[in-house]
Amino acid sequence: MKREQGKKWRNWAETHEGKPESTFYPSSVDEVVAIVKEAANQGKKIRVIGAGHSFTNLVGTEQWLVSLDQLTGIEQIDEATNTVTVFGGTRLYQLGKELERLGYAQENLGDINVQSIAGAISTGTHGTGLSFGNIPTQVKALTIVTATGELLTVSEEENADYFKASLVSLGAFGIIVKVKLKVVECPVYEYRCEKVNYPLFVEKLDNYIKNNRHFEFYIFPYSDLVQVKRMNISENKPERLFFHHCKDLVMENYLLYVLSTGCKWFPKRSRMISKLLAKGISETNITANSHQLFATPRLVKFTEIEYCIPLHYLKPALDEVRTCIEEKNHEVHFPIECRVVNADDIWLSPSYKRESAYIAFHMFKGMPYESYFSDMEAIMRKYEGRPHWAKMHNMNQEDLQILYPKLPDFLAIREELDPNGMFMNEYLEEKLGKVRVEKEPMEMG
Structure with a gap:
C-alpha cells in the first residue's frame, strides 16, 4: 500500500492546506480496515480526502490522511x-x-x-x-x-x-x-440556455420550476439579464458536443479568467464586467446524454458560500439580494447560481423536510469576499437558510442546532460509532461540538 510521509495537501480553492504526518492510498477495502485498526492502536486521528472541492477545512489534519483515489470503479x-x-x-x-x-x-x-x-x-x-x-x-x-x-x-x-x-x-x-x-x-436530454429580463423571469419563475425536469438560473449583479438553463427528456439522438465544450472552455473559463483578473486589479470595474458577462450569454439548444450535460468545467478558482432556503422564500430573497448588492455597491462580478431541490428526510441534509432553493455566491480567488459574503449570509439567515456543508459559512453550534432538529440524534450516533473521535478534526469540533472522551479513573495506592 502506498504511503507518503509529510506530503502537503491543499484544497481546490486553495483556502486551506496542511501537512499530515502520513497520507495513505489504499486500493482495497481490506487495506482501509488495516489502516483504521492501526490508527486505533496508535491513537491516531484520520480524515479522508477526495477531490478537495470543499471550501472549508473538512479534511484538515496533522495526523493521518486517507485518499481513496485507488479504491474506485x-x-x-x-x-x-x-x-x-x-x-x-x-x-x-x-x-x-x-x-x-x-x-x-x-x-x-x-x-x-x-x-x-x-x-x-x-x-x-x-x-x-x-x-x-x-x-x-x-x-x-x-x-x-x-x-x-x-x-x-x-x-x-x-x-x-x-x-x-x-x-x-x-x-x-x-x-x-x-x-x-x-x-x-441513460436518458437523452434537450438542453436549452437563454437570457431573460429579470421582471419577466420573476413572472415565469413558478412555471420554470414546475414544468422542467431540471432547471437552474444565474443572476448577474448590476444586470437585469438572467441566464436560464433547462433540461428535459428528448426523443432525438445525442449530438456531438465538441463545439459546445469548446465554447464552455473559452467563455466560462478562459475569457472569465481574463475578465476576473481585470476585476482583481481594478475592483471598481466589477459592475461593468458583470453587465458584460450577462450580455454575452448565448442561446443554446443541444441534445446529449444526461451525464454529459449536468457538469461544466470549472478552471477559474473562486471562494463560495451557498445556502439552502425554503422554496417559497426564493422570490423575496432574490429581490433582497439584488437590492443589497446595488445599495452596498459590492465589487462582485461572478453570477449568483440558483437551483431547486426536492425535500428529503436525511438528518443533516440542508433540504431536510422542505422543498428548497439553493443560492450560491462566488468571488474570484484573491478578491476580498468578507463584506459581500457577510451581507449575503445575513439575508440567507433571514430566510431560514441552512449552509451547504462543503461551502464557507459562519454558523456556530447553536445556529446549527436550531436549523437541524435531528442534529442531537446525529451526534449521539457519532459518539456511539466513534467514542474517541478518531474521525473528527478541529473544524468539525468547532461546528458540531468537541468529543467528550471519558477517562478511566486512576487507582489510588
Whole structure:
C-alpha cells in the first residue's frame, strides 16, 4: 500500500492546506480496515480526502490522511433492481462514463463532477430539479469502516437506525468504502440556455420550476439579464458536443479568467464586467446524454458560500439580494447560481423536510469576499437558510442546532460509532461540538 510521509495537501480553492504526518492510498477495502485498526492502536486521528472541492477545512489534519483515489470503479450492477455498487473513491465523471457504457446514468448531478462519490454524499452535494433530491437520496446502502475497523452496512433494511444519519455524515462516522446507488436507464436530454429580463423571469419563475425536469438560473449583479438553463427528456439522438465544450472552455473559463483578473486589479470595474458577462450569454439548444450535460468545467478558482432556503422564500430573497448588492455597491462580478431541490428526510441534509432553493455566491480567488459574503449570509439567515456543508459559512453550534432538529440524534450516533473521535478534526469540533472522551479513573495506592 502506498504511503507518503509529510506530503502537503491543499484544497481546490486553495483556502486551506496542511501537512499530515502520513497520507495513505489504499486500493482495497481490506487495506482501509488495516489502516483504521492501526490508527486505533496508535491513537491516531484520520480524515479522508477526495477531490478537495470543499471550501472549508473538512479534511484538515496533522495526523493521518486517507485518499481513496485507488479504491474506485463499479463493483457490481444489478439490472433487476436498477442499482449499482461502486467503491467510495470513484469520481463522479468516471462513474458517469462507466454507467453510460452499461446503458445507465445517475438521475441527477451537480454542475461539478470531479468529486468522489463518497465525498459528494457526505457533504450533501446536489443538482437541480424539483422532482429530485440531492445526491445522497440516490443511495440505497453504504458500507462504512468504523473506528474499530469493522465493516458496517447501513440501508433501509440493515442497521436502519443509522441510515438517515449516515447519508450526510461529513466523514464523522467512518470511511465510506462502498456505495449502492439507484440508477436510471441513460436518458437523452434537450438542453436549452437563454437570457431573460429579470421582471419577466420573476413572472415565469413558478412555471420554470414546475414544468422542467431540471432547471437552474444565474443572476448577474448590476444586470437585469438572467441566464436560464433547462433540461428535459428528448426523443432525438445525442449530438456531438465538441463545439459546445469548446465554447464552455473559452467563455466560462478562459475569457472569465481574463475578465476576473481585470476585476482583481481594478475592483471598481466589477459592475461593468458583470453587465458584460450577462450580455454575452448565448442561446443554446443541444441534445446529449444526461451525464454529459449536468457538469461544466470549472478552471477559474473562486471562494463560495451557498445556502439552502425554503422554496417559497426564493422570490423575496432574490429581490433582497439584488437590492443589497446595488445599495452596498459590492465589487462582485461572478453570477449568483440558483437551483431547486426536492425535500428529503436525511438528518443533516440542508433540504431536510422542505422543498428548497439553493443560492450560491462566488468571488474570484484573491478578491476580498468578507463584506459581500457577510451581507449575503445575513439575508440567507433571514430566510431560514441552512449552509451547504462543503461551502464557507459562519454558523456556530447553536445556529446549527436550531436549523437541524435531528442534529442531537446525529451526534449521539457519532459518539456511539466513534467514542474517541478518531474521525473528527478541529473544524468539525468547532461546528458540531468537541468529543467528550471519558477517562478511566486512576487507582489510588
